[in-house]
Amino acid sequence: MMGSGLVFLMLTAAVMSPAQGQGIALTFDGATLTCPGGEGVKWVMKGSDKPNDGNKTQTVLAEQGTVKGEFSCEYTDNDGHPVTHMFYLDVKVCENCYELSGLMAVAVISADLLITGAVILGVYMCVPKNTGSTQQKASKPRTQSAPPVPNPDYQVLNQRTRTTDVYSALK
Known part of the structure; x- marks a missing residue:
């Protein structure tokens, strides 16, 4: 029981998206960051002086298949206080990749277990069973005799x- 709970916990952790609720959308050629603030958003990328367009979203293109960097969006809330949200990205993207949903991962694992069980059952059914109630004796029983005499x-x-x-x- 403990083992199945651990497997469920690990599967759940592997399936959950790390960017869930963070305003990060990954595409085949980069990432799109969404700031939860209102208008007048200022995007800052650490180590870069790229101009900002003031939108709620910022698109970051991958360089050599990797999106990496520290990003922040700054805006002013309704009370006039400055708010900053930080984003740290270090992800790999590719054109031929596709996202595997949690339901699909569970389905693949379940199908693998069912196919493995069917193969085991098929082998079990095809192998002749040894009932153990009747012992088969050797066709030619061995006789106990003395060792041969040395050659004269x-x-x-x-x-x-x-x-x-x-x-x-x-x-």
Whole structure:
């Protein structure tokens, strides 16, 4: 039970979008940032002096397939107080990629488990079952007999007459 809860938690964490609720939309060639403020938004990118158009959205194009940088949008709220929202991006984008939704990920994993179970069931059904109630005996039972007698054509080695060469000690 504990293992299935952990798997569910990990799957949920993997499926949730990290940019959810942050005003970030990823496209195949970059990202679009949306500032939650009203009119007169000023966008600032750390380390860049690019001009700003004052819109609520800022489009950042990818350089070599990566959108990376620190961005902030500044605006004044209804009470006249300045408000700043920070965005940090370090994402890879590509033209041939597609987003995998949480429902699709769960469906793929479930289908994989069902197919694996079907293969296991098919192998189980095709393999002959050993009931274990009747033991099959060997076709030719072994007889217990004495070891064979040494061949009388060979004479036993005399230890005194043997040479002491390197390989003569091997038996």
